[in-house]
Every structure is written in C-alpha cells, then in structure tokens.
Amino acid sequence: MASNLPDKYTDAQREAARDLFLQNVGINDIAKQLSISTAALAKWRANDNWLEAREAANSIIQADKVSKRKIDLVNISDEAITQIKRSLKAVVDNPDPPTLQQAKTMAEIVGLVDKVYRLDNQLATDQISIQQKVSGSISVEKVREIILSDPFFTSQTTQKIEK
Secondary structure, three states: OOOOOOOOOOHHHHHHHHHHHHOOOOHHHHHHHHOOOHHHHHHHHHHOOHHHHHHHHHHHHHHHHHHHHHHHHHHHHHHHHHHHHHHHHHHHHOOOOOOHHHHHHHHHHHHHHHHHHHHHOOOOOOOOOOOOOOOOOOOHHHHHHHHHOOOOOOHHHHHHHHO
C-alpha cells in the first residue's frame, strides 16, 4: 500500500482514512476528521485502488442485504401461509356454507398459489400458454375445451362460451 508520499502521515492515519473511505465517508470529511490533506487522500485513493475496494465492499453489503430481505420474505410468506391455512380451515369446519365473499377469496387464494407454483416450476402462469408446443397456434375448439374443463366455470358461463 505504500506510495511515494513523504513520511508526513503515519500508516495508522492512512489505514484510518481508508477505513472511513470504505464506509462511504467523503474525502473532505475524512480530511477534516483526521487532519490529512485532500491531496494526500486523493493520491492514496487513486494509487491504492480505494474506489474499487469501496465498490467491492458495497457490492458485498448489498448482496448481504438482498439475502437478508429474501430470508425475511420467506419468513413472512411462511407466516402468511400459516394464517391462510387457519382461515381456510375455519371456513371449511364451519357447518354453514361459505359466503360468496369467502368462496371468492378462497378461489383467489387457490389461483395465487397455483401461479406461484407455476412460476417456481417455470410453467405458464395462465391456463392457455401463448406458445403451443404442437402447432404454434391453438384452435377455437381447443380453447373451448380447455375453458369448459375449468371447474370454476358455471353453467351460465358455459352457455355464453357455446354461443
């Protein structure tokens, strides 16, 4: 790390300056805190690759933050899934039929879980894939067949599709 500066500054001052720089403290602030000239700091920064070291340290810190956020997201997701399971069980265990709002909410949950499953397994997230493996297109009859096989469609929806 030694450069061609006079021995005006100690190695300890230089290391302290580098540590502050790696903590994203500005050159002028470092100069004031440690009573080091900005010219010396600029020379050390250039000659000793402080900027590259700072960018590398920031990348590591950012990656660590992202990793921690992912862990938090998984934990939050796990807790949400537990609460959703409890809520769904309460609806199922209730001797009265679910309200329309409860049924709609359960259908939305099932749809969301299906989309997450499909994304995790790199499958199409819609029932009809844009690219068909067979011929590159899909016929109206095939669309009708797929829609009619969907258990969430009612007889009223079926009548509209058949027209």
